[in-house]
Amino acid sequence: MERLILSNLLELKNMHKSFGGVSAVNGCSFEVQQGNIVALIGPNGSGKTTIFNLISGILAADSGTIVLDNVNITDFSIDKRAKMGVSRLFQQSRLFPNLTVEENLLIAMDLRNFNLFSRLEASHEQTKKIIEILDLFELRKKLHVQAKTLSFGQRRLIEIARAYLLPHKILLLDEPLAGVTPRLRDEIAKFLIKLKEKSETIFIIEHDMNFVLNLADEIIVMDAGKIIADGTPNKIKNDKIVIEAYLGEL
Amino acid sequence: MIDGYFIHLLIIITIYVILALGLQLSVGFTGLLNLGHIAFYAIGAYSSALLAKAGLPFWFCIAVAGILPAMFAYFLSVATNKLKGDYLALTTLAFSFVVYALALNWAKLTNGSLGIPGIPRPQFFGIDFSSNSNFLILSLVIAVVTYFIIRMITLSPFGKTLEAIRDDEIAAKTLGKNTALAKSVSLITSSLFAGIAGSLFAYYLTYIDPSSFTFSNLIPILVIVIVGGLASLPGTIFATIIIVLLPEPLRFLGLPSSLIGPGRQMLYALFLLLILLYKPKGFYGKVDLE
Numbered sequence: 001m002e003r004l005i006l007s008n009l010l011e012l013k014n015m016h017k018s019f020g021g022v023s024a025v026n027g028c029s030f031e032v033q034q035g036n037i038v039a040l041i042g043p044n045g046s047g048k049t050t051i052f053n054l055i056s057g058i059l060a061a062d063s064g065t066i067v068l069d070n071v072n073i074t075d076f077s078i079d080k081r082a083k084m085g086v087s088r089l090f091q092q093s094r095l096f097p098n099l100t101v102e103e104n105l106l107i108a109m110d111l112r113n114f115n116l117f118s119r120l121e122a123s124h125e126q127t128k129k130i131i132e133i134l135d136l137f138e139l140r141k142k143l144h145v146q147a148k149t150l151s152f153g154q155r156r157l158i159e160i161a162r163a164y165l166l167p168h169k170i171l172l173l174d175e176p177l178a179g180v181t182p183r184l185r186d187e188i189a190k191f192l193i194k195l196k197e198k199s200e201t202i203f204i205i206e207h208d209m210n211f212v213l214n215l216a217d218e219i220i221v222m223d224a225g226k227i228i229a230d231g232t233p234n235k236i237k238n239d240k241i242v243i244e245a246y247l248g249e250l
Numbered sequence: 251m252i253d254g255y256f257i258h259l260l261i262i263i264t265i266y267v268i269l270a271l272g273l274q275l276s277v278g279f280t281g282l283l284n285l286g287h288i289a290f291y292a293i294g295a296y297s298s299a300l301l302a303k304a305g306l307p308f309w310f311c312i313a314v315a316g317i318l319p320a321m322f323a324y325f326l327s328v329a330t331n332k333l334k335g336d337y338l339a340l341t342t343l344a345f346s347f348v349v350y351a352l353a354l355n356w357a358k359l360t361n362g363s364l365g366i367p368g369i370p371r372p373q374f375f376g377i378d379f380s381s382n383s384n385f386l387i388l389s390l391v392i393a394v395v396t397y398f399i400i401r402m403i404t405l406s407p408f409g410k411t412l413e414a415i416r417d418d419e420i421a422a423k424t425l426g427k428n429t430a431l432a433k434s435v436s437l438i439t440s441s442l443f444a445g446i447a448g449s450l451f452a453y454y455l456t457y458i459d460p461s462s463f464t465f466s467n468l469i470p471i472l473v474i475v476i477v478g479g480l481a482s483l484p485g486t487i488f489a490t491i492i493i494v495l496l497p498e499p500l501r502f503l504g505l506p507s508s509l510i511g512p513g514r515q516m517l518y519a520l521f522l523l524l525i526l527l528y529k530p531k532g533f534y535g536k537v538d539l540e
Contacts, residue, residue, distance in 0.1 A: 082426035096417035
């Protein structure tokens with residue numbers, strides 16, 4: 001399928017973030033183009049999740065600029081960034097355990113903060129979207145159960161569904177395949193390939209190199225808080241620095 | 251005689267239902283460990299008592315008794331917005347001590363420890379609420395309205411946002427929820443109902459003094475929220491009935507009045523321990539106590 005590159009959707013310019021003198025992100029700059037899938041890889045502790053935390057606003061940058069769709073969002077709050085179109089999947093489960101699966105999904109789809117006078121109920125369109133994605137993950141029968149009763153893998157799938165259903169411009173996926181069974185890995189992989197076909201813009205952290213090499217349009221490699229390489233999967237696969245710093249470990 | 255006693259208990263139950271439903275919204279649904287609830291109750295009671303004594307009509311007094319604590323709650327929520335758990339509990343607890351100290355020491359306004367006697371019972375639409383049976387109807391109607399308002403809020407998208415904040419505030423923020431504002435609205439609404447309960451309390455007893463608004467008076471309300479189950483409205487009603495009735499047999503044991511108060515607190519503590527041991531989510535709770 002021919003993919004049309006429109007423009008830079010996300011730009012990070014000269015980002016810095018330190019924790020008590022330890023530099024977690026040290027002068028990182030890169031772009032994510034509209035409709036592209038960009039993978040962020042690197043050894044543990046290289047600063048990948050910090051980059052995601054900076055983009056979603058969970059951490060404030062020491063310096064640097066973040067631009068989303070031509071809007072400088074560097075000083076925006078977490079919720080404002082989400083409303084601007086940043087949707088985030090966390091590495092650890094962050095479902096609302098006491099809400100049902102349906103409520104977890106609906107709360108992401110319903111961006112009205114202060115509607116006190118109607119029930120949280122899915123519209124026909126919302127129900128269709130929810131059922132469609134739950135069917136894809138074979139979880140329709142879990143619609144009305146509390147999220148805390150789900151298995152780890154099921155929680156992961158619902159979290160991916162929730163990140164997808166939040167109206168967004170870019171999906172930040174932090175290790176979507178981590179800790180799930182091979183069957184679930186295939187399901188998640190299939191879903192992400194489907195999103196690629198829909199020209200979704202995805203920024204993904206993942207350690208499964210085969211998966212990343214097959215899925216991503218571009219790969220950014222980090223080590224010790226710095227970007228040490230970036231380019232197409234073929235270029236990265238053969239990059240000596242990357243092989244030494246990261247791929248060589250495998 | 252017995253009828254009068256039961257009507258008294260039912261009135262206390264309705265007032266406690268309003269108070270506990272308000273606390274359930276901030277503690278059970280939003281996860282804010284709000285120990286300032288008794289202060290909002292006091293502000294409602296005192297404002298209502300002073301206005302009623304100045305001859306102002308019931309509806310005006312009860313409205314002010316709701317709005318004034320809500321305004322205090324707004325300022326408190328702005329000040330405590332970034333605080334969670336123990337720190338929020340300590341700050342709201344400090345607030346309740348400040349309000350108690352004011353009630354006790356601002357004698358020009360509150361008459362200090364002597365309290366405010368002679369609060370007139372409400373009269374409107376040609377109905378005189380001097381009789382307890384009429385007052386029961388009034389407090390019951392307000393309790394039922396409170397229940398349905400809180401229920402509507404908790405089932406709304408906003409209510410689910412509050413539950414999301416209770417479960418994981420950062421995740422709620424990443425879904426575009428303005429959690430600071432939502433917590434503020436929750437605390438304001440919660441205090442509004444505490445103020446209304448305080449107003450009814452003042453009108454019912456026709457006398458208030460600071461001893462009704464000490465921290466130990468918050469204990470049974472907190473116990474109701476825990477025993478009924480966090481985020482459970484039917485549980486709140488059920489637990490209110492139990493907690494109000496639980497210490498009543500002490501009256502008939504012929505104990506000196508100096509022992510009845512501590513005996514009541516001991517009963518609450520014992521009951522709470524048993525619930526935590528055998529029903530850790532309370533009677534109807536769906537949320538784990540953490």
